[in-house]
Amino acid sequence: MLRYVAKRLVMAFAIIYFVVSLSFFMIRLMPGSPMAALEGKLMQQGGMSPQEIRQRVEAVYGVTPNAPVWHQYVEYIRNAFHGNLGTSIANPGESVVHVIASAAPWTIFIVGTSLVISFILGIAIGALMAAFQNSAFSKVMTFVVSFLSAIPNYLVAIVLLYFLTDIYHYFPISGAYAVDVTPGFNAPFIASAIDHAILPITAFVITSFGAWALGMKGTAVSVLGAEYVRAAETRGLSPKRVAQSYVGRNSMLPQVTGLALSLGFLFGGSVFIEFYFSYPGLGYHLIEAINSRDYSVMMGCFLLITTAVIVANFLVDLLYPAIDPRIARPALRRQVAEPDEPVAVGGVQV
Amino acid sequence: MSFLRDFWRIARSDWTALIGAVVVLLYVVIAVIGPYITQASTAADPSRAYLTPSLSHPLGTDSFGQGVLSEIIVGTRPIMEVGVLAALITVFVGVVVGLVSGYLGGTADNVIMRITDVFLTIPGLPIVLIISSVVRSANPVVLALILSVAAWPGLARAVRSQALSLRTSDFIEAARLQGASLSNIVTRQLLPNVGPYVAIHFLLAITGAIYAEVGLFLLGIAPVSGTNWGAMINSAMNQGALYTTKSMLYLFSPMAAIVILQVAFVYFTRILDSLFNPRLRVQ
Numbered sequence: 001m002l003r004y005v006a007k008r009l010v011m012a013f014a015i016i017y018f019v020v021s022l023s024f025f026m027i028r029l030m031p032g033s034p035m036a037a038l039e040g041k042l043m044q045q046g047g048m049s050p051q052e053i054r055q056r057v058e059a060v061y062g063v064t065p066n067a068p069v070w071h072q073y074v075e076y077i078r079n080a081f082h083g084n085l086g087t088s089i090a091n092p093g094e095s096v097v098h099v100i101a102s103a104a105p106w107t108i109f110i111v112g113t114s115l116v117i118s119f120i121l122g123i124a125i126g127a128l129m130a131a132f133q134n135s136a137f138s139k140v141m142t143f144v145v146s147f148l149s150a151i152p153n154y155l156v157a158i159v160l161l162y163f164l165t166d167i168y169h170y171f172p173i174s175g176a177y178a179v180d181v182t183p184g185f186n187a188p189f190i191a192s193a194i195d196h197a198i199l200p201i202t203a204f205v206i207t208s209f210g211a212w213a214l215g216m217k218g219t220a221v222s223v224l225g226a227e228y229v230r231a232a233e234t235r236g237l238s239p240k241r242v243a244q245s246y247v248g249r250n251s252m253l254p255q256v257t258g259l260a261l262s263l264g265f266l267f268g269g270s271v272f273i274e275f276y277f278s279y280p281g282l283g284y285h286l287i288e289a290i291n292s293r294d295y296s297v298m299m300g301c302f303l304l305i306t307t308a309v310i311v312a313n314f315l316v317d318l319l320y321p322a323i324d325p326r327i328a329r330p331a332l333r334r335q336v337a338e339p340d341e342p343v344a345v346g347g348v349q350v
Numbered sequence: 351m352s353f354l355r356d357f358w359r360i361a362r363s364d365w366t367a368l369i370g371a372v373v374v375l376l377y378v379v380i381a382v383i384g385p386y387i388t389q390a391s392t393a394a395d396p397s398r399a400y401l402t403p404s405l406s407h408p409l410g411t412d413s414f415g416q417g418v419l420s421e422i423i424v425g426t427r428p429i430m431e432v433g434v435l436a437a438l439i440t441v442f443v444g445v446v447v448g449l450v451s452g453y454l455g456g457t458a459d460n461v462i463m464r465i466t467d468v469f470l471t472i473p474g475l476p477i478v479l480i481i482s483s484v485v486r487s488a489n490p491v492v493l494a495l496i497l498s499v500a501a502w503p504g505l506a507r508a509v510r511s512q513a514l515s516l517r518t519s520d521f522i523e524a525a526r527l528q529g530a531s532l533s534n535i536v537t538r539q540l541l542p543n544v545g546p547y548v549a550i551h552f553l554l555a556i557t558g559a560i561y562a563e564v565g566l567f568l569l570g571i572a573p574v575s576g577t578n579w580g581a582m583i584n585s586a587m588n589q590g591a592l593y594t595t596k597s598m599l600y601l602f603s604p605m606a607a608i609v610i611l612q613v614a615f616v617y618f619t620r621i622l623d624s625l626f627n628p629r630l631r632v633q
Contacts, residue, residue, distance in 0.1 A: 015468050026484060143366065150613040152561045154568060155605050158583070158592075162601070166592045261470075261504070268475030272565055286476060287569060290483040298483070302476050309473050 001321065008317045012310045017077075019306045023299035024076045037293075038089065060296055061086050085303070086296040090289070096300035099285060104304055106176050107274065107281030110197050111266050114204030115259075121205065122212025123255060127248070129213065130220035141213070149210030154272035157203040161276055164199060171199050174278030200277045204269065208262070215258055220251040253324055260316040264309050282308075360624050370617025377611050380423055381430040388420040403599065410599045412586065418603050425578040425604070428490065429560060435494035436501070436559035441552050443498065444505030445544065449536045451506070452513025453522075463510065466503045474500030478562055479571055488573045493566075497559045505551050512544050546626030550619050557615045564608055579604040 038060060042053045067075070079085070085096035125145070129138045165173045172178065177192040223229060224247060232246050271283035278284065282301045289298035361368040403410045407417040451462040481496050516522060525539050566572035567580025574581040582604040591597035 011464070011467065014464075015471050018468050019472065026480065146616055147613055150557070150616040151609050152564065152612065154565055155609060158587075158601075158605070162592055167595060264471065264473040265475075268473045271475055271479065272569070275569065283476075286479065287571075290479060290569075290571060293483075298480060302480055305473050305476050306471070310471060313471060 004321065005318070008314055012314055015310055016303075016307060019303055020077055020080045021073075023080075023303060024073055026295070026299065060089055060092075080303075085300045088294055088297050090292045090294040090297070096296050099297055100282060100300045100304045103280055103282045103285050103301070104308070106279060107267070107270055107283060107305075108308060109193075110200045110204070110273075110279065110281065111270050113197070114201045114208065115263070115266055117201065118205045118209035119212055119255075119259065122209040123216050123252070125209070126213040126216025127220055127251070129217040130224065130251075133221065138217075142217075145210035145213045147210075148206055149208070149214070151207055153203055153207040153269045154276065156206050157200070157273050157276040160199050160203055172196050176280050196277075196279070200270075200273045200279050203273050203277075204266070207269075208266065211262070212255060212258070215255055216251060219254050220247060223247050223250045226250075249323070256316065256320060256323055260313045263312045263316075267305050267309050356625055357621065361621050364620060364624070367617045367620040370614040371621060373610060373614035374618050377426060377430060377614070381427040384423045384426050388417075388423050412582075412589075412597075412600045418582075418600055421577050421582055422579065422603055422607050424576070425582060426607070428576060428578040429563065429580075429608075432490045432493050432497070432563050433556045433560040435490060436497040436563070437552050437555035439494055439498040440501040440505065440555045440559070441548055444502040444551075445509050445541070445548055446536075447502065448506040448509025449513050449540045449544070450532075452510035453517055453532075453536060453540060455514070455517065459510070463507070466506050469500065470503040470507065472500070475562060475565070479566070479569070482566055482572050486573055493563065493572060494559070497562050501555055501558055505548075505555070508547065508551070509544050512547065513540055516540055516543055546622070550622050550626070553615050553619045553622070557612050560608070560612065579607055 039053060039057055042048055042056060048056070061076075083097055085100075088094045088096060088099060125141060129141050132138050161173075164170045172195060176196050177183065177189060178196075181189045181192045183189055229242060229246050232242050237246075267283075270281060271286055273279070274281045274283035275287045282305050286298060286301040286305070289295070289301060361371060408419050410418055412418055412421065447462060447466065451459045451466075477500055478496055481499065482493070485492065485496065487493065522535065522539055525535055530539070563572075564578075564580035564583075567574060567578060568584050570584050583601065586597060586601045586604075589597070591601040
């Protein structure tokens with residue numbers, strides 16, 4: 001178990017390191033790189049000595065412009081791991097860490113809530129579809145669910161926005177909470193935050209619960225036909241026991257694997273959803289930063305989105321051995337076939 | 351020939367899948383002949399803005415006075431073109447990496463899979479957004495390359511796990527004993543066995559690419575040359591389409607075009623699914 005955890009941790013750090021390097025590459029080495037562009041812009045504006053320009057660029061990106069590239073790289077990596085990601089270009093003086101620290105909780109709130117709701121809803125519907133395979137319910141649901149999961153989430157966001165906030169004003173149009181409440185642990189603030197989160201979460205859930213339902217149905221149907229289920233039934237175990245311990249638990253395994261894979265997709269999708277609902281999370285700031293060419297904020301948001309996915313993945317990995325003991329004990333693992341990679345139906349991994 | 355007969359037999363029994371196949375085919379035809387049957391101009395004629403549907407403009411006109419239907423027809427090609435190109439690149443990279451990694455095994459497999467895992471973990475859409483914001487190219491090939499950056503690792507992993515189990519099979523053993531080269535084993539022995547899975551993934555990769563591509567145009571991040579659905583929705587929203595009911599057709603027509611295509615693709619894959627997995631047919 002310890003080895004298993006250690007391996008996952010090393011992998012997590014390797015990915016974060018890779019993303020930080022990538023962001024250095026983007027800022028510094030790309031042809032017409034943002035850093036060179038900023039230098040050029042300041043030079044053109046005039047009124048600044050080369051010394052001042054260098055200081056300004058250094059403040060924004062956290063690297064010394066005319067040092068050797070490897071030196072800049074080391075400096076950048078060290079700064080990043082110390083939590084210094086430079087300052088915003090669009091709003092000088094505002095540190096990138098400050099921007100992303102205020103945005104992250106909102107993204108994690110709506111993505112986390114949507115994930116829990118669509119996972120539970122999808123698993124329940126999928127289990128029902130498998131239990132009543134040839135019923136009208138199952139047929140109608142299969143149709144509905146594959147239809148919904150094929151629709152891009154941003155289109156659902158636009159439709160909700162159009163009908164529920166612009167034409168009929170049922171929900172607030174932007175922000176994470178109303179201006180007249182004070183953030184903190186008080187009822188008006190919480191109510192306002194929920195009111196603002198309902199539409200973004202709805203857009204997520206509508207487009208993502210279907211994939212869980214289809215996945216759950218698929219595995220549950222194949223588990224229902226397995227010999228150990230028939231053996232359990234023949235032994236006279238109660239239907240409830242068979243459904244929970246034999247069918248339920250084994251059908252859940254691929255879904256939990258899918259949980260880890262879907263996280264990146266969800267966090268990616270939140271870029272669109274936050275943007276359209278003007279919800280001040282990481283995705284919203286990412287788009288704003290891209291549009292204003294604020295590369296340091298852009299890479300900061302990207303780094304934090306990636307880190308959030310890695311942390312969540314790590315939690316799923318820790319959860320997995322509790323559900324499937326074979327994972328943490330490689331000696332047992334060899335005896336079981338490698339689990340099939342889940343194929344996302346409709347909700348394609350992008 | 352038996353393949354086509356099976357295809358038809360399955361398609362006939364599953365009418366939703368058949369409709370999906372027909373719709374996909376229709377979109378392909380429109381993408382090919384679209385620019386020859388109608389034109390979309392960018393000229394503005396405010397006196398004809400937001401006309402209600404008529405014979406000459408079956409879906410009404412947009413805020414610039416252009417026919418919405420014409421724009422949708424012309425916009426089909428760029429979307430399909432990039433979607434198919436991106437899916438081809440995705441499938442090529444995914445299959446080659448997966449087969450080579452799974453077949454070689456050992457250290458090579460370990461290294462390749464760790465790299466794949468890194469790409470698999472990084473959230474796909476944000477990286478695509480960032481790369482295209484730096485590159486800013488309207489070239490379809492470049493756009494397709496960017497879109498496939500995040501799409502190949504999932505397929506590579508799936509193909510690898512199939513290659514792993516094929517590796518120990520008798521016919522691979524026989525080929526190896528005969529001294530077949532790596533490229534021969536990968537392309538002639540392994541590839542045909544993962545073909546069905548890859549075919550299904552190819553269609554899903556197109557839907558994934560279209561999702562991300564339209565998204566890029568919607569956000570106005572990918573530079574637009576000519577007309578396409580994403581750019582249409584973007585300009586509809588910039589023209590204030592969200593705040594008036596006049597522009598409903600202008601806003602919702604391109605959205606419908608996308609949804610119908612995406613849903614059709616998913617149903618279409620169902621035919622291939624039961625074609626290649628005889629076990630599914632029995633159920």
